[in-house]
Amino acid sequence: MLRLFPFLVPALLGLAVGAATAQPSGVPLMNPSITAAPPARPATPAPATGFKTITWEALVPADWDPFAEFKGIDLASMQDGDPRANELLKRMREIWDRAPVNTALVGQRVRIPGFVVPLEDTKDGIKEFLLVPYFGACIHSPPPPSNQIIHVLPKTAVKGIRSMDAVWITGTLSNTQTDSYMGASSWRVDAVGVVPYEMPKGR
Numbered sequence: 395m396l397r398l399f400p401f402l403v404p405a406l407l408g409l410a411v412g413a414a415t416a417q418p419s420g421v422p423l424m425n426p427s428i429t430a431a432p433p434a435r436p437a438t439p440a441p442a443t444g445f446k447t448i449t450w451e452a453l454v455p456a457d458w459d460p461f462a463e464f465k466g467i468d469l470a471s472m473q474d475g476d477p478r479a480n481e482l483l484k485r486m487r488e489i490w491d492r493a494p495v496n497t498a499l500v501g502q503r504v505r506i507p508g509f510v511v512p513l514e515d516t517k518d519g520i521k522e523f524l525l526v527p528y529f530g531a532c533i534h535s536p537p538p539p540s541n542q543i544i545h546v547l548p549k550t551a552v553k554g555i556r557s558m559d560a561v562w563i564t565g566t567l568s569n570t571q572t573d574s575y576m577g578a579s580s581w582r583v584d585a586v587g588v589v590p591y592e593m594p595k596g597r
Contacts, residue, residue, distance in 0.1 A: 445505040445564045450527040453581060454541050455494050463489060491578040493539035495569050504583075505564045507591050508544065511576050512557050519551030524576055525563055525583075533558065537577030545572040545579040552588045560591035 464486065472479040508525035511532045515521075525544040526532055537543060546563055555561060563585045570582035 445503045447505045448499070448502075450506070450508070450542055452499065453496055453544075454539075455496050458494055458541075460490065460493065460539050487536075490537075490539040491573075492571075493541040493580055495541045495580050497569065499567050500569045501566065503564075503566050505562060505587075506544070507560060507562050510555055510557060510559050510561055513545075513574055513576060516551065519553040520548070520555055521551045522547055523552075524574065524579060525561075526577075529558055532576045540571070540578040540580040543577055543579035544581040544583055545570070545574070546583050546585050546588070548585045548588050555588065555590070561588055562591055563588050 464482070467482065469479075469482075472482075506525070508527055509529055509531065510520070511524040511526055512520050513522040513524060523546050524532060525546050526538065527542055528538075531538055532543070544563070544567075546565075563583060564587035565583035565585040568582045568584075569580060572579045572582060
């Protein structure tokens with residue numbers, strides 16, 4: 395990710411602010427949640443029978459602080475190209491790429507919304523993708539911690555879905571580390587359902 399370095403010092407500054415306003419679970423405050431901008435087109439409900447709808451925060455251990463090793467660092471004093479910032483980025487990436495998961499969810503049948511980052515897109519549809527919690531992750535911005543990325547392998551290739559489309563996925567969670575060219579993930583789902591996102595009823 396070092397090729398994105400000119401954009402990362404401002405990003406790290408933003409993370410430092412986020413650390414001070416982190417949610418109680420220790421998950422950094424991400425970009426606006428998926429519920430803030432559902433697609434305008436109509437969507438077919440995901441097969442939810444027997445699947446528990448979860449949030450992204452649930453994937454993370456309650457006591458994990460993604461900024462623990464970076465507190466007290468004066469990021470404002472660093473400029474693009476500063477070797478200290480380069481080393482800080484490297485450390486952050488190493489820690490975030492091996493982020494711990496909420497083991498209570500391993501093996502659970504879940505339903506969760508997110509944005510699509512294709513890994514294998516063919517004429518028959520998307521056969522493999524990463525699911526991320528906010529628009530632009532892994533494409534327009536550095537990847538989030540690996541415990542906030544799900545590697546999705548649909549049962550069948552998914553048609554009509556493009557990069558950064560919002561979808562619901564259903565399947566069983568496993569704690570499987572995957573390193574891809576778009577980012578590292580600590581979760582994997584062999585999805586039995588992938589459908590366009592729709593706002594949950596009652597909101």
